[in-house]
Amino acid sequence: MTVSPSTVESSVAQEPVAPAGAVVHSIGIAGMCVVKAPDKVRTVLGSCIGVAMYDRVAKIGGMGHVILPDSTEGTGDPAKFADTAVDLLLEQLVEAGGVRARVAAKIVGGAAMFGDERAGGLGRRNAESVTARLAHHKIRLAASAVGGQRGRKMLLDPASGMVQVEIIGETPDTI
Amino acid sequence: MSCETPTMAPTEALRTVAINGAYNASRALSKWLHRGVRLTCNGFRSVPIADAGLAFGDAETVVAAVHLPLAGDVTGHMLLAFPEETATALVDLIMQAPSGTTIQLGELEQSCLEETGNIVSTAYANSLSKWLDLHIEPRVPSFAFDMACAILDPLLMDLAGFGNEIYVASTEFLLDGKRFEWGFMLLPSHASFAVMESRCNQESVRAEALQTIAINGSFDASRAISKLLRRGVKISTEGFVRMALDDVGAHFRDDDEILAWHLDLGTHLHGHALLVMNNPNALRFSDLILQQPVPTTTKLGELEESALQEGANIIGSAFLNSWSTWLDIEIVPGAPQFVHDAPDAVIGSVLAEQAMVGDDVFLTQTDFVVDGQTVEWMFLLLPAPSAMRLIDSSLK
Known part of the structure; x- marks a missing residue:
């Protein structure tokens, strides 16, 4: 499967969440990764936003871990910023065989981890910025799980487009 | 004077400043816990943003963390973090209770850990302030119990705007001579790191x-x-x-x-x-x-x-x-x-x-x-x- 090597954080299966032979790719902060089923991709989020995009027919999906809302406010890796990360993820998904018209998205994260309004505010801005950029590309936002004060594990299965969201000590949700 | 005046490279001087911050924090924490605690630090290093979430091992490692934003001439964050079992052991030490007494981190226990964060951060910041002649003030501590990467997310938001790396001075702990799985991090903003480095350029x-x-x-x-x-x-x-x-x-x-x-x-x-x-x-x-x-x-x-x-x-x-x-x-x-x-x-x-x-x-x-x-x-x-x-x- 096409995976951009520069953006893959780790490709070690850490839990039995994928069928035998499949790999669960973990991405770190500002990481990005595109995979084909049966592989999956996951990340851990606090105030950042995880954006997942997938084409269920091609069974291809990708995820980005967005840390800042606007690329005009900083420099560095485009995967850090909401606007450029959405552009980049969509581009990589299409390059890997996804069909743009079939691509949908889900977003997770944006918590105020220390009850900090400023970080929570930045999390909200990240969520708004990702949503706006998805709309710009006419990508459907199928579901979201944002806000609150708890971190989340996010796991995308590109075969179904389902995203498992888990908060420590709670039963995982699927969106 | 015919010999060159010996000085140190700024980066090394900053390393010494960080090490002394840890030393000062060791003394304060030893006094607070009535035990021999030693914090060891090897100075600042730059870390890719993507790796910052792995500071405590795995991104999903669950830790109890006390966060203190920095204000004054140096902005950024200080973070004291412990795995759950060592967090409860620390509360026992503070409360002078028999080992194993604390089984959950309620309001009182969180307050104990926040106070510990206060003590370590203030001693560390005071040392840095004195050495660099800068005003560095840790603000009110706050507590979180969550996955390491989720806890570091909001801190990195402040630091990740420019470039793909952050600066961090990490500290390890020895309690009565044994390594303890606690971590203390100083994460200055890029601008603040530059200020600290420029201060180290001063001959004095x-x-x-x-x-x-x-x-x-x-x-x-x-x-x-x-x-x-x-x-x-x-x-x-x-x-x-x-x-x-x-x-x-x-x-x-x-x-x-x-x-x-x-x-x-x-x-x-x-x-x-x-x-x-x-x-x-x-x-x-x-x-x-x-x-x-x-x-x-x-x-x-x-x-x-x-x-x-x-x-x-x-x-x-x-x-x-x-x-x-x-x-x-x-x-x-x-x-x-x-x-x-x-x-x-x-x-x-x-x-x-x-x-x-x-x-x-x-x-x-x-x-x-x-x-x-x-x-x-x-x-x-x-x-x-x-x-x-x-x-x-x-x-x-």
């Missing part, structure tokens, strides 16, 4: 850092020799001083002969270490090492000389190990030599390199106090001029 800060390294060497040597002699020995130094050639070892001039243990610092870092004493003091040192009443030894035979060499080896090794650690420079000394000779002959032999380039020398000279009494032993550390340049350049 760099010179102070070098003095501290010399003084820390004497602390380590004190501990080592006190253990050997089973007595309280205090080796003190003012750090590096510049001294006229004629003044080095001047108080031994009236002695016909002195004893010296000489160590060539080796081919990597040129220079000399020298432990000097006159005959009566050598007899006394020998008695102390051999654990016999003073005065017992009247003549230095093979046994006594061997004992003196052992003592000198211990002092010298402790000093050089400390230097090597602090400066991150490998020091591979030659074999120690024991000599008896006229003071000028002994001391003159180690001054030659510095004498070739000036009329004064740059050295660390120590005084010894045994059981509260000053004794006329002298330990000299004389890096050659080329070694001072190496210290400056190799650490950039």
Whole structure:
């Protein structure tokens, strides 16, 4: 499967969440990764936003871990910023065989981890910025799980487009 | 002045500043916990943003964390984090409760941990403030219990705007000599890191850092020799001083002969270490090492000389190990030599390199106090001029 090597954080299966032979790719902060089923991709989020995009027919999906809302406010890796990360993820998904018209998205994260309004505010801005950029590309936002004060594990299965969201000590949700 | 004024590279000076922050925090935390706690820090390093979430091992490692935003001349964050089991153990320590008493982190327990974060951060920040002459103020602490990567997310939002790396000074903990899985991190913004580095460019800060390294060497040597002699020995130094050639070892001039243990610092870092004493003091040192009443030894035979060499080896090794650690420079000394000779002959032999380039020398000279009494032993550390340049350049 096409995976951009520069953006893959780790490709070690850490839990039995994928069928035998499949790999669960973990991405770190500002990481990005595109995979084909049966592989999956996951990340851990606090105030950042995880954006997942997938084409269920091609069974291809990708995820980005967005840390800042606007690329005009900083420099560095485009995967850090909401606007450029959405552009980049969509581009990589299409390059890997996804069909743009079939691509949908889900977003997770944006918590105020220390009850900090400023970080929570930045999390909200990240969520708004990702949503706006998805709309710009006419990508459907199928579901979201944002806000609150708890971190989340996010796991995308590109075969179904389902995203498992888990908060420590709670039963995982699927969106 | 013909020798170059020795200073340190800014990055090394900043490393020393960070190490001292950890040292200051160690003292504060030891007092708070009534236990011997040592924080060890190896200075600042830059870390790719993507790896920052792995600071505590796995991104999903669940930790209890106390976060303190920084305000003042340095902005950024301080974070104290513990795995759940060590967080509850820490609460037991603070509450002076039997081990295993705390089983959950409620409001009171969280408050204990927040206070611990306050103590560590304030001591660390005060040390940095003093060294760098900057106002650094940790703000109100807040608590979270969650996955490591989720906890670091909001901190990195502030720091990740420019570039793909962040600066971090990480600290490890030793509690009663055992490594404890606690972590303390100082995460300055890029702009604040630049401010701290520029402060280290100031001659006074760099010179102070070098003095501290010399003084820390004497602390380590004190501990080592006190253990050997089973007595309280205090080796003190003012750090590096510049001294006229004629003044080095001047108080031994009236002695016909002195004893010296000489160590060539080796081919990597040129220079000399020298432990000097006159005959009566050598007899006394020998008695102390051999654990016999003073005065017992009247003549230095093979046994006594061997004992003196052992003592000198211990002092010298402790000093050089400390230097090597602090400066991150490998020091591979030659074999120690024991000599008896006229003071000028002994001391003159180690001054030659510095004498070739000036009329004064740059050295660390120590005084010894045994059981509260000053004794006329002298330990000299004389890096050659080329070694001072190496210290400056190799650490950039």
